[in-house]
Amino acid sequence: MSNNSLVSISDYSKEEILDILDSAAVFEASPNQNTLAGKVIATLFFEPSTRTRLSFETAVIRLGGKIIGFSDAATSSSSKGETLKDTIQMVSSYADAIVMRHPLEGAARYAAEVSPVPIVNAGDGANQHPSQTLLDLYSILKTQGTLENLEICLVGDLKYGRTIHSLIMAMSHFNPTFKFIAPEELKMPDEYKVFCRKNGISFSESTELNDNFNDADILYMTRVQKERFQDLMEYERVKNVYTLKNDMLINSKPNLRILHPLPRVTEIDPDVDKNEKAYYFRQAQNGLYVRQAIMSKVLKPLIPKGE
Amino acid sequence: MEKKLKVAALRNGTVIDHIPSDKLFKVVSILHLDTCLNQITLANNLESAKIGSKGLVKISDRALAEDETNKIALIAPNAKINIIRDFEVVEKRPLVLPDEIREIVQCGNPNCITNNQAVSTRFLVLKDDPEVRLKCFYCEREVKIEEVKIK
Numbered sequence: 001m002s003n004n005s006l007v008s009i010s011d012y013s014k015e016e017i018l019d020i021l022d023s024a025a026v027f028e029a030s031p032n033q034n035t036l037a038g039k040v041i042a043t044l045f046f047e048p049s050t051r052t053r054l055s056f057e058t059a060v061i062r063l064g065g066k067i068i069g070f071s072d073a074a075t076s077s078s079s080k081g082e083t084l085k086d087t088i089q090m091v092s093s094y095a096d097a098i099v100m101r102h103p104l105e106g107a108a109r110y111a112a113e114v115s116p117v118p119i120v121n122a123g124d125g126a127n128q129h130p131s132q133t134l135l136d137l138y139s140i141l142k143t144q145g146t147l148e149n150l151e152i153c154l155v156g157d158l159k160y161g162r163t164i165h166s167l168i169m170a171m172s173h174f175n176p177t178f179k180f181i182a183p184e185e186l187k188m189p190d191e192y193k194v195f196c197r198k199n200g201i202s203f204s205e206s207t208e209l210n211d212n213f214n215d216a217d218i219l220y221m222t223r224v225q226k227e228r229f230q231d232l233m234e235y236e237r238v239k240n241v242y243t244l245k246n247d248m249l250i251n252s253k254p255n256l257r258i259l260h261p262l263p264r265v266t267e268i269d270p271d272v273d274k275n276e277k278a279y280y281f282r283q284a285q286n287g288l289y290v291r292q293a294i295m296s297k298v299l300k301p302l303i304p305k306g307e
Numbered sequence: 308m309e310k311k312l313k314v315a316a317l318r319n320g321t322v323i324d325h326i327p328s329d330k331l332f333k334v335v336s337i338l339h340l341d342t343c344l345n346q347i348t349l350a351n352n353l354e355s356a357k358i359g360s361k362g363l364v365k366i367s368d369r370a371l372a373e374d375e376t377n378k379i380a381l382i383a384p385n386a387k388i389n390i391i392r393d394f395e396v397v398e399k400r401p402l403v404l405p406d407e408i409r410e411i412v413q414c415g416n417p418n419c420i421t422n423n424q425a426v427s428t429r430f431l432v433l434k435d436d437p438e439v440r441l442k443c444f445y446c447e448r449e450v451k452i453e454e455v456k457i458k
Contacts, residue, residue: 008447083424106420106445125418127446191449194436 004298005112005119009130009166014173016297017137023293024138024286027062031289035296036065042095043069044087045122046078046102051262051284052122052131056099059291068095085114092117097299100124118298126162131294132261133166135287136220142286143257143279144217147174153213156222156242156267158182159189163261164222168192168201178203181212183238185229209242214251219244221260221267221280239266246271259283315348317391321371323364323379324387328352331362333457334386337378337411338364338371345369358385373400378411380404382457404432404439404452412441413456419446428458 006012012020027033041060045053048071057067068091070076078087084107091098092115100111101122108121108128123129141147152171154164158180168178178196180188184207196203206212213219224242229235243266244258260268260280272278326334331351334340340347346367355361370390379386380402390398408430414421421428421443429444439452 084420085424085426102420103418104420104423104446105416105418106414106426106443106447109445109447110420110424110426124420125446 004300005108005115005121006130006294006298007108007112007119007121007124008128009133009170011130017134017170017173020134020290020293020297021138021141023296024134024289025142027292027296028286028289031062031292033062033292034064036060036063036299039065039096039299040094041065041067041097041099041295042091043067043071043099043122044076044091044101045069045071046073046076046100046107048072049101049123052101052129052287055284055287056120056122056131056291056295059288059295062288063292063295065295069099084111088115088119097295099295120294120298126160128166129162130166131287131291132163133170134294135283135290136163136167136259136261137170138286138290139257139259139279139283140218144255147171149175149177150217151177151179151215152218152220153179153181153216154188154220154222155181155209155213155244156224157186157228158222159186160225160228161222164188164220165192167220168195172196172199172201176201179212179216180205181207181209183207183224183234183242185234185238186224209244209248211248211251213256215253217253217255217257219252219256219258219277221258221264223260223263223265223267242267243269244272245269246275249275249277252277315365316394317348317365317367318394319392320345320365320367320369320390321376322366322387322389322391323376324361324389325355325358326362326364326379326383326386327358328360328362330383331364333382334362334364334379337382337457338375340364340366343369373403374405376400377403377405378408381408381412381452381455404434406432406434407444408432408441411458413458414443414446414448415450415454415456416443416446416448419443419448421445 088111097118099120099122102124105125105127108124112119256277257279348365351362376388388400389396410427430441433440440449442449
């Protein structure tokens, strides 16, 4: 197993997280570099995710590396019944690192166990998506100037939202205060509240969005998915209550920024887009620099000095 | 006196006593006793003052290793393990939950890689809370120890 894999945000210490964010700022200032020259990176997307794949591939290409891979399991040998282990063993004999998205939870950890080259998890089912978490942190740092002592309001699907859960884990290093706003069906699971209490993180809960975020520094919105609801009437009600509109931002703090992992559907009204507090498209762009930082870190021991 | 008539004494080996009756065959299974060639005595539904109805396993001429007996802690934490030599108890072994459990537990998450491909399971035992939980090494889901599914 390669110890340099990035499977879960908890694989990184506070210092490693801060290193990635520092390094992302360097790439933002100067995105075209040659740190991955001569390296081949495989992007194995067993389920489609255009945004994440293009972001990783752009990151590699801007660092001078080359890409092999597939963007849909239907076009790969896994459609013929090849096991993940065999695919990883085969690809790791071609590539210096593997970026992988897989529909099964735990697939990335398993791949990291059987692969001699580093695995970067680009999402394993509903489990982990650490590059998303790191780009969220980078966006928070960039807009607030610090990660310490912030009030972060998390809205929407707090039950199944993996980006939300990973963000809580990652922010736990920086003394945050959380406000969890979710409909009853999609409330924050107990294990994360237990985690907060154990780590001395204060939080409050609410079921209504309204202007509950007037003290917040970050408003992190997520998509409320129809398929999560047993009662479709309830979904219709929730969908309307959980739509952020521009006029709801009147009393918010001047430094407030709105984040969203995208794609958004109805939860942010398009009239918010022109507000300077809307940061979600810049957030997606930040993903490129963060992924450049991740790929550089993951491949660092393989890059000879002087390159 | 009556007890001795029901289950013959063991000269050398391992006795596992106070297994809840509904867990006896799980213990047999996780210790792989179905393929063990030593003489084995199983008894079940014996009266027990402590737990009502209990099961018992005696394995002749084999002292189970600690990593084997510790697996029992998962399903029958109050079982008593005695190592016997020449009809004497030479060791009363406390059951200690291991830090990691491989293979015997099935992940409860149907979307976990271990339930979909030939991957043997691996669980980390989280003991820092009063309520012990197992965390799947792969999909990272946690489960309370009393809700664990044994394969």
